[in-house]
Structures are given as structure tokens and as C-alpha cells.
Amino acid sequence: MISQIVTTGMGSILYSSYSIEMNGNLKVDAIQTKDIAEGFRYQIAIINLDGIKTINGKEVPK
């Protein structure tokens, strides 16, 4: 979950995956290394939202 990612620190490597659940929820999972590196890492992913109703359970902003 996104909220967990924000609170887990500043690891040097970040990996994310995206999956569609049965009810049209886009589930975003992220894994990061436990080490702490300067600043923060980001990923910007462009996702086609057709048919997606929620993202990690929250409604898609309009």
C-alpha cells in the first residue's frame, strides 16, 4: 500500500508492480531495500485507467 511506502524510509532501490483485482481495483505494491540513501527515490508510472474504479481501494481523483 502507498501509505506504507511513504513511511518505510529512504531505501536505495525501489521496485513496484501493478495488478488489477476482480472488482476493478488497481493494486500497487512496492518493495524497497532497507538501506537508507540520501534524498528519496521516485517512480512515475503511466497507467491506462480504462475500467479501473479505484486505486488501492480509493476512488480515482477527477
Place this chain on the structure above:
Amino acid sequence: MKNFLLLMLIFVISTLSWPASIDVKPVKEIKGSVSDASLQKNCPEFVADAVDMNALWQSLKIKEKIPEIDFSKQIVLVSTTVGSVMNLTVTLDEKGDMKTIGMSSMDFGEGFRYLMQVVSREGVKTINGKVVPTTRKILPVAIFKGTIMDYKLLKNSQEVITKLQQLKDLWTLWKVADKFPDIDFTNCYNRYGQHIIFFIFN
């Protein structure tokens, strides 16, 4: 007597080797006709989530609204025929395999006919031997990665962006090295070209 015993033996063997199955009645049926025969190949055997249902709807250019389907409890079986009439028999065996047997008329109409049957997902592990997924991975259209040294900039970030200006602001704020992506945000809420920017960070 011998014949009777032989028949009994065959019956016992057949019941042991073939899993018992029950007939499945659809909760809802959606029928229609598509004049473009080339679209028939876009029809999957079944649809297990709302996103795939939306894709199928667009692909077949169906004008009616997509019916409400609770994919956490239901699945949609899809069958097609070039004939004018079609019927589908559905069974579920004790191993959780759902089997579909389609019958259609031998005549040929323009394009093809489709039959979508909404059935309960309960107890269904496979459909005609194919695993029914509960989730499926998707790949983003594009991904941009990087490091921002100033941790304070994290405060002004959003998880989800759906407007061009928001993305431009972020690009400028973070001084992202990648070239600004060419995304058509004008179609952001268009069912045929909806895109979103999603970013995560640590």
C-alpha cells in the same frame, strides 16, 4: 445376470473416474450481434475482472451500457458463433472445473453473434481447464525513475495525477531529468484514451 453385473461394473467405474458435475444456471445473459466478423477473435473464453470487461465492451463497440457485474462473486462466460442462434450449457464438476458446451445453428449470418453468461464464481477454479485468475499483473505505458536529493520536496507530492498541469508542476518542482512525456491528457476521462500518472516514492 452376467450382463447386469457387467453393466453395474461399468457404471461404478464411470462414476469413480468422472467427477460428478452440476448444471450451472446463469444469473444474467447478454446477447448481441456484431457485423464486423474480424472482431470475433477479440472475444476471450471468459472475463474475470471489470477492466477486461470494459476492454471487451470497447472492442466489440457495444453501444449499451456495461451491466453491473460483481466480479468478486461472478464471472462472465463468453461464446460466439457465426450462426444465427446459439445455446450454451454450463456445468461445474467437483474439482472446480467449469465446462461450457456450445451449440449453434448451422446457418451463417452477417458478422457473428455473442452470448455472455454471468455465472457465480463460487467453487470455480478453472474454466475448460484454464485457471480463473483473481488478480492479474499489468504493465504501465511508461515508467520514469529517479532520485531527488531534497527530501523536503516529498511533501508537495501527490499519489495520483490526472491533469497535465499537475504533472508539469511536479516535473518542474522535482527537476526531473527525463524528457516530459507526450501524454494526451485531453482524453483523460475519455473511455477510449484514459490515462493516469501514478507515482510512488520512498
